[in-house]
Amino acid sequence: MKKLLLILSILISGSSFSQDGIVLSQENASEKGITPIWPKCDKSRQTPVNCFDQKMRRHILEKFEYPEVAISQGLEGTVTVEFIINKKGKVEVTEVTGAHRYLQREAIRIIRLLPKMEPAKWGSKPIAVAYEVPITFRKPK
Incomplete structure (x- = not known):
C-alpha cells in the first residue's frame, strides 16, 4: 500500500524524494533532458530523449x-501501462488500466520486455523515471 501511495504521489506531483532516491515523471524528466539511456542510444546522433x-x-x-x-x-481498446525505469535501469510495472484483461496482459508483456538500460541521472546520481504508455488494440482486418 505504501508503494502504491508513493507511486500515486510521484505521478501527481511530478517528482518526489523517496527512500530509494529521486523519481521523476516522464514530463519533468523530458523537460530537463533526463532520460534512461536505451542500449546503443549513447552512440546515436539523436538526443537521448528522442x-x-x-x-x-x-x-x-x-x-x-x-x-x-x-x-x-472481438476485444479492442486502449491499455495504459504505467511503469518506472528504476535507478538500476530495470522496468517495474506499477499500474495497468483500460480495455479487457487479455489486452492488459499483452501490454504488460510488451513493457516487461524492455531492455535493461543505463539509468537516468540527476547530476551523477542514478534516479528512477516514471512513464505512462498507451497501447491501442484494434482488431486485425
Whole structure:
C-alpha cells in the first residue's frame, strides 16, 4: 500500500524524494533532458530523449502480438501501462488500466520486455523515471 501511495504521489506531483532516491515523471524528466539511456542510444546522433522515444515506439511495434483469444472475442481498446525505469535501469510495472484483461496482459508483456538500460541521472546520481504508455488494440482486418 505504501508503494502504491508513493507511486500515486510521484505521478501527481511530478517528482518526489523517496527512500530509494529521486523519481521523476516522464514530463519533468523530458523537460530537463533526463532520460534512461536505451542500449546503443549513447552512440546515436539523436538526443537521448528522442532516441529513447523512437526506440520505445519501435519496441512496441516489434513485440506487439494481438492475443488470439482477444481476436476471437472481438476485444479492442486502449491499455495504459504505467511503469518506472528504476535507478538500476530495470522496468517495474506499477499500474495497468483500460480495455479487457487479455489486452492488459499483452501490454504488460510488451513493457516487461524492455531492455535493461543505463539509468537516468540527476547530476551523477542514478534516479528512477516514471512513464505512462498507451497501447491501442484494434482488431486485425
